[in-house]
Amino acid sequence: xxxxxxxxxxxxxxxxxxxxxxxxxxxxxxxxxxxxxxxxxxxxxxxxxxxxxxxxxxxxxxxxxxxxxxxxxxxxxxxxxxxxxxxxxxxxxxxxxxxxxxxxxxxxxxxxxxxxxxxxxxxxxxxxxxxxxxxxxxxxxxxxxxxxxxxxxxxxxxxxxxxxxxxxxxxxxxxxxxxxxxxxxxxxxxxxxxxxxxxxxxxxxxxxxxxxxxxxxxxxxxxxxxxxxxxxxxxxxxxxxxxxxxxxxxxxxxxxxxxxxxxxxxxxxxxxxxxxxxxxxxxxxxxxxxxxxxxxxxxxxxxxxxxxxxxxxxxxxxxxxxxxxxxxxxxxxxxxxxxxxxxxxxxxxxxxxxxxxxxxxxxxxxxxxxxxxxxxxxxxxxxxxxxxxxxxxxxxxxxxxxxxxxxxxxxxxxxxxxxxxxxxxxxxxxxxxxxxxxxxxxxxxxxxxxxxxxxxxxxxxxxxxxxxxxxxxxxxxxxxxxxxxxxxxxxxxxxxxxxxxxxxxxxxx
Numbered sequence: 001x002x003x004x005x006x007x008x009x010x011x012x013x014x015x016x017x018x019x020x021x022x023x024x025x026x027x028x029x030x031x032x033x034x035x036x037x038x039x040x041x042x043x044x045x046x047x048x049x050x051x052x053x054x055x056x057x058x059x060x061x062x063x064x065x066x067x068x069x070x071x072x073x074x075x076x077x078x079x080x081x082x083x084x085x086x087x088x089x090x091x092x093x094x095x096x097x098x099x100x101x102x103x104x105x106x107x108x109x110x111x112x113x114x115x116x117x118x119x120x121x122x123x124x125x126x127x128x129x130x131x132x133x134x135x136x137x138x139x140x141x142x143x144x145x146x147x148x149x150x151x152x153x154x155x156x157x158x159x160x161x162x163x164x165x166x167x168x169x170x171x172x173x174x175x176x177x178x179x180x181x182x183x184x185x186x187x188x189x190x191x192x193x194x195x196x197x198x199x200x201x202x203x204x205x206x207x208x209x210x211x212x213x214x215x216x217x218x219x220x221x222x223x224x225x226x227x228x229x230x231x232x233x234x235x236x237x238x239x240x241x242x243x244x245x246x247x248x249x250x251x252x253x254x255x256x257x258x259x260x261x262x263x264x265x266x267x268x269x270x271x272x273x274x275x276x277x278x279x280x281x282x283x284x285x286x287x288x289x290x291x292x293x294x295x296x297x298x299x300x301x302x303x304x305x306x307x308x309x310x311x312x313x314x315x316x317x318x319x320x321x322x323x324x325x326x327x328x329x330x331x332x333x334x335x336x337x338x339x340x341x342x343x344x345x346x347x348x349x350x351x352x353x354x355x356x357x358x359x360x361x362x363x364x365x366x367x368x369x370x371x372x373x374x375x376x377x378x379x380x381x382x383x384x385x386x387x388x389x390x391x392x393x394x395x396x397x398x399x400x401x402x403x404x405x406x407x408x409x410x411x412x413x414x415x416x417x418x419x420x421x422x423x424x425x426x427x428x429x430x431x432x433x434x435x436x437x438x439x440x441x442x443x444x445x446x447x448x449x450x451x452x453x454x455x456x457x458x459x460x461x462x463x464x465x466x467x468x469x470x471x472x473x474x475x476x477x478x479x480x481x482x483x484x485x486x487x488x489x490x491x492x493x494x495x496x497x498x499x500x501x502x503x504x505x506x507x508x509x
Contacts, residue, residue, distance in 0.1 A: 035238025064229030196227025272328025
């Protein structure tokens with residue numbers, strides 16, 4: 001095993017209120033320059049919906065991430081070495097400005113300095129690229145809160161596999177549902193952007209796993225944009241360089257949480273260190289779709305295991321970093337409780353940002369202004385309350401297939417297991433706080449989820465009542481004793497589907 005440290009993240013979607021405060025905090029710090037107007041290193045999407053850029057999840061269109069060619073063999077979905085040379089001056093898989101949006105401002109001079117007259121002056125929208133007046137047709141959150149509509153939801157790639165009846169039901173007014181999906185760079189363990197770059201301008205920091213883009217080495221080939229299946233690398237048209245989320249590493253190095261994490265109103269974001277086996281990257285990324293989530297969980301190692309601690313220390317990971325990994329909320333959500341899942345594991349980049357899926361609204365029928373007790377019981381309700389059972393997955397308004405397409409490479413069993421645990425926590429805490437659920441149903445829900453009452457309590461505490469220090473366990477990054485990524489030939493990475501690390505000699509600044 002080759003134990004390495006990775007700054008990893010969890011977003012708890014059940015708590016996201018779609019306020020976009022995270023996006024604005026990031027925009028104000030990092031992307032307020034000319035050429036970066038359209039860049040949203042952090043954006044919040046409404047699901048079901050097409051996302052930003054439009055239909056970024058459709059890899060038949062953009063060809064991002066990796067594909068499995070055979071048993072244990074990976075190749076970059078974008079292209080091989082020959083095609084890379086052929087496409088180097090004309091990449092056919094890039095998003096266009098229409099897939100993003102043409103950034104605009106307003107001609108406020110017309111508004112403030114218009115001559116006196118009978119008509120109300122207006123500020124016309126003006127393109128920030130051409131300077132000419134434009135008609136606004138899209139924006140970074142154009143389908144915000146409209147993800148359930150037939151216009152946007154119908155084009156969501158995650159609807160694949162749903163029956164025509166299920167699709168039709170999602171468009172019924174009484175079943176209309178949406179949730180928010182905040183996205184940043186996943187700082188993947190097997191990043192497609194790193195392998196796609198012909199100039200070797202992107203690297204993964206050995207000491208913390210943060211993926212960075214070297215502006216001096218960037219030659220504007222823009223293969224990184226296509227190679228990233230999440231479309232979290234952007235091209236600055238003013239500087240001729242690509243840019244991406246840097247996880248606010250200057251803030252992390254001074255002990256502060258990244259800006260989007262710190263500003264989050266819903267407190268949905270968790271950050272911590274995990275220890276993982278870098279030697280397993282190639283094998284894990286090449287697993288069949290249905291095995292990807294479990295394989296990635298297995299790649300993350302127990303920071304309390306003496307053998308793992310010994311191997312980590314042999315690679316230069318300090319006791320303070322190991323302690324941070326032991327206290328990490330990410331380790332609890334991903335490995336211990338198995339509640340957090342990677343976004344689109346089938347892209348095989350092994351993302352190190354995980355999501356706790358949102359609780360699915362349940363269905364019930366009303367009769368004379370009251371819940372239909374008979375109908376509720378027929379579908380799994382309880383005699384005690386007459387309410388539809390909150391632990392019944394069959395009553396959810398969003399099919400499990402949709403959530404599985406989003407979070408588990410189509411494996412519905414894994415998503416169902418997560419929801420059984422989340423429902424068990426809800427049933428347990430409702431019984432504790434309200435007392436209107438029978439003990440028998442609580443015991444049944446906990447048993448079906450495979451967790452104890454103490455575990456349910458711990459999950460609730462870290463979800464609903466965490467302190468700032470519990471949400472953000474920021475490890476000492478020790479830049480003066482850093483590990484550096486040994487990238488080698490980027491085309492070799494494409495064939496092998498991974499890369500190794502070497503320890504750099506101690507450096508003092």
